[in-house]
Amino acid sequence: MVTKYLIHVDEVKPEPVGDAEGFAGVDSRLVIADTTVGSEKACLFRVVFPKGAYHGPHFHTESDELLYALRGRAIQWVDGVEYIMTPGSAMVIPKNVVHWMRNDWDEPFEVVGIYPDVPNFYLTGQQVPDNWQDYGFAPRKRAK
Numbered sequence: 001m002v003t004k005y006l007i008h009v010d011e012v013k014p015e016p017v018g019d020a021e022g023f024a025g026v027d028s029r030l031v032i033a034d035t036t037v038g039s040e041k042a043c044l045f046r047v048v049f050p051k052g053a054y055h056g057p058h059f060h061t062e063s064d065e066l067l068y069a070l071r072g073r074a075i076q077w078v079d080g081v082e083y084i085m086t087p088g089s090a091m092v093i094p095k096n097v098v099h100w101m102r103n104d105w106d107e108p109f110e111v112v113g114i115y116p117d118v119p120n121f122y123l124t125g126q127q128v129p130d131n132w133q134d135y136g137f138a139p140r141k142r143a144k
Helices: none
Strands: 025-030 043-049 056-058 065-073 076-080 081-083 090-093 099-102 107-114
Touching: 065 099
Parallel strands: none
Antiparallel strands: 025 043, 043 107, 056 099, 065 090, 065 107, 076 081, 076 099
16 A cells, blocks of 8 residues: 555556667666655666666766665676675665666676665666776677
């Protein structure tokens, strides 16, 4: 039951992320947002990336991004350094810092994140640079 203060992830429809840019099979939900419980200042999201899924190089001009890994593993590239997120690890990505994520492992990667400065993803000011190779990124082919 959705109330002003409580919501369950299963009560939120997945965002229409499509299949472009490595998003095939990705389940992304804005759990706490202006559109769900009326949050005015922050957004909490949950994303599940299947094997081979990725979110290419991008940055946010309007908010930091805070991440907490629940299950699986993923590469998080932030400001020139590759990190491996595992369950229980957390990271902060300041606004205007280029970053990307890729799941190279067999198990899904599930992460919870917060945009503390905006009430939904669409207000983060996400920008995508054209020159992905300059940011150490290459998509991996999915194994069938």
